[in-house]
Amino acid sequence: MSGKPKLHYFNGRGRMESIRWLLAAAGVEFEECFLETKDDLTKLQKDGSLLFQQVPMVEIDGMKMVQSRAIGNYIAMKYNLYGKDLKERALIDMYVEAVIDLNELLMTHILQPADKREQHFATIVDKATNRYFPVYEKVLKDHGQDFLVGNQFSRADVQLLETLLMAEECKPDILAKFPLLQSFKARISNIPTIKKFLQPGSQRKPPLQEKDLPKVMKIFH
DSSP, X not given: OOSSOEEEEOSSOGGGHXXXXXXXXXXXXXXXXXXXXXXXXXXXXXXXXXXXXXXXXXXXXXXXXXXXXXXXXXXXXXXXXXXXXXXXXXXXXXXXXXXXXXXXXXXXXXXXOGGXXXXXXXXXXXXXXXXXXXXXXXHHHHHOOSSSSTTSOOHHXXXXXXXXXXXXXXXXXXXTTOHHHHHHHHHHHTSHHHHHHXXXXXXXXXXXXXXXXXXXXHHHO
């Protein structure tokens, strides 16, 4: 049995993508076992691999971990991406939870009915540019450091970068009014492990396309 973490999910972003980002940022090689049919999911459910009958599931350190936040917390702690004390961890958690909220909006855009998409897109842009991005811009301005928390690389940096890039896929000029976030994006993208993950051929997944939806829906419904 390989010592590499093994990720069980469909071949797409979804709730596993942030976990892929964290492992890649930590320089950890991982294997992926893609669910392709409903039977693949049912088999994991029946053999007791899924504590709450859901994926993502990650096999790591002899455990079969579920719940994406719990998996993210474990990886961040294990690979020193979680600050140096309790207060830094609290800040990282606050920043990451907000990023997850925005990520959720971005991720579900493709799932909206055609007549709701325009309104959903407007909601994404409004919340990104008025609620979330100004906070991170101010954090970077106030402390003048390269990273969000404690002047060291953490999961908050990784997950913010992931979401900034997703937001730009949605609206290419969405960072126009946030010069410090633009600099942050360039800086974090240049960290060797991240730079490698952003290259073609990595395990980073492309955005879900409408043509892929029926296949994904068949696995889960």
